[in-house]
Amino acid sequence: MRKYLFLLLVPILFSIALQGNVRDIIKPEAPVSKTVRFSIFSAIDYKSPSYKNSKAQVLLSIWKYKNGNPELVWSQIVNEGGLKNYPAEENALFREININNVKERSERLVAGYKIIYNTKGSELSYEKGYLVPEGQEIKELPVSL
Numbered sequence: 001m002r003k004y005l006f007l008l009l010v011p012i013l014f015s016i017a018l019q020g021n022v023r024d025i026i027k028p029e030a031p032v033s034k035t036v037r038f039s040i041f042s043a044i045d046y047k048s049p050s051y052k053n054s055k056a057q058v059l060l061s062i063w064k065y066k067n068g069n070p071e072l073v074w075s076q077i078v079n080e081g082g083l084k085n086y087p088a089e090e091n092a093l094f095r096e097i098n099i100n101n102v103k104e105r106s107e108r109l110v111a112g113y114k115i116i117y118n119t120k121g122s123e124l125s126y127e128k129g130y131l132v133p134e135g136q137e138i139k140e141l142p143v144s145l
Contacts, residue, residue, distance in 0.1 A: 029103050029104070029105050029106070031100070031101040031103050032103075032137070033098055033100045033101075033102070033137070034099045034109055034132055034136075034137060034138075034139070035096060035097065035098050035099075035138045035139070036062055036096070036097050036099070036109075036139050036141060037094065037096045037097075037138065037139070037140050037141065038060050038094065038095040038096075038097075038111075038113065038141050039092040039093070039094055039140070039141070039143065040058055040086065040092060040093040040095070040143045040145075041086065041087055041088060041089040041091070041142070041144055042083065042086040042087065042088055042089075042144070042145045043145060046083035046084045046086070046145075047084050051082075051083050051084060051119075052082075052084075053082075053119065053120060054083045054117065054118070054119040055081060055082055055118045055119075056080070056082075056083050056086065056115060056117050056118070056145055057078070057079045057115070058077070058078040058113055058114070058115050058116075058143055058145070059075065059077050059078075059113060059114040059115075059116070060075060060076050060078065060113050060143075061074065061075040061076075061111070061112055061113070061114075062075070062097060062099060062109065062110070062111050062112075063109070063110045063111075063112070064099070064102070064107055064108070064109055065107065065108040065109075065110060066106060066108075073099055073109075074099070076095065078095070083145065086145050089144070104134045104135070109131070109132040110129050110130065111129070111130050111139055111141055112128055112129030112130065113127070113128060113141070113143050114127040115145060
């Protein structure tokens, strides 16, 4: 009796172990396209003389994670020079990036930015990253300096 029970359990356990692979064989996942929109702007007025020699760089990037392994898909540096050169929110700089062939079940898309401030030789930076949710085609990302 145990022998027959064992013979029944083996295929069941095997199918559970391969559930993800079997699902992809029966109904393959259709890749989708995702769009990330960065809007880069100055949150405050940097026209004061105290910001005269202050500069900023913005590093934009999009990463694809599959099984916990990151892959850089796209990156760009926005360097307008001085802080005063970055526009106000109503005139923001825009970057719109389309990423094709994203498999939402097995891959995660993360969009982020790093801002590097440089004032009189001192550097300060900070980073933020955002997950592009499953089922959402467009992710808006405001980058305020």
